[in-house]
Amino acid sequence: MIKRPFWTDRLVAAWKQASIVWLTGPRRAGKTVLAQSLPDAEFLNCDLPSLAERLRDPESFFRSVKKSSWYWTKCISFPIRAGC
Ligand SMILES: Nc1ncnc2c1ncn2[C@@H]1O[C@H](COP(=O)(O)OP(=O)(O)O)[C@@H](O)[C@H]1O
Ligand SMILES: [Mg+2]
Numbered sequence: 001m002i003k004r005p006f007w008t009d010r011l012v013a014a015w016k017q018a019s020i021v022w023l024t025g026p027r028r029a030g031k032t033v034l035a036q037s038l039p040d041a042e043f044l045n046c047d048l049p050s051l052a053e054r055l056r057d058p059e060s061f062f063r064s065v066k067k068s069s070w071y072w073t074k075c076i077s078f079p080i081r082a083g084c
Contacts, residue, residue: 001033011038
């Protein structure tokens with residue numbers, strides 16, 4: 001896999017300033033691969049029925065995720081922090 005330090009550093013820096021950071025770009029640009037490669041982040045695929053089921057109980061969901069997480073939808077990827 002090709003490393004993307006420029007974008008990784010920008011995302012990590014932005015994440016320190018805000019609880020939510022939007023990552024957008026053309027289809028197949030590499031957003032998902034980049035999101036999955038971020039350090040200390042949990043990648044969550046909301047296309048999976050199992051995750052949709054977990055999200056039905058937000059309190060339990062936020063308790064179960066790590067401090068930093070990736071919450072992913074078909075169109076966008078953005079990180080969330082538990083407890084924010
Ligand atoms: N950093 C990378 N190094 C190598 N291949 C990559 C990289 N990022 C993306 N790709 C290739 O491009 C494809 C599309 O990337 P993906 O992250 O799914 O795009 P997006 O989520 O923006 O639609 C991947 O399946 C992979 O083959
Ligand atoms: Mg994607």
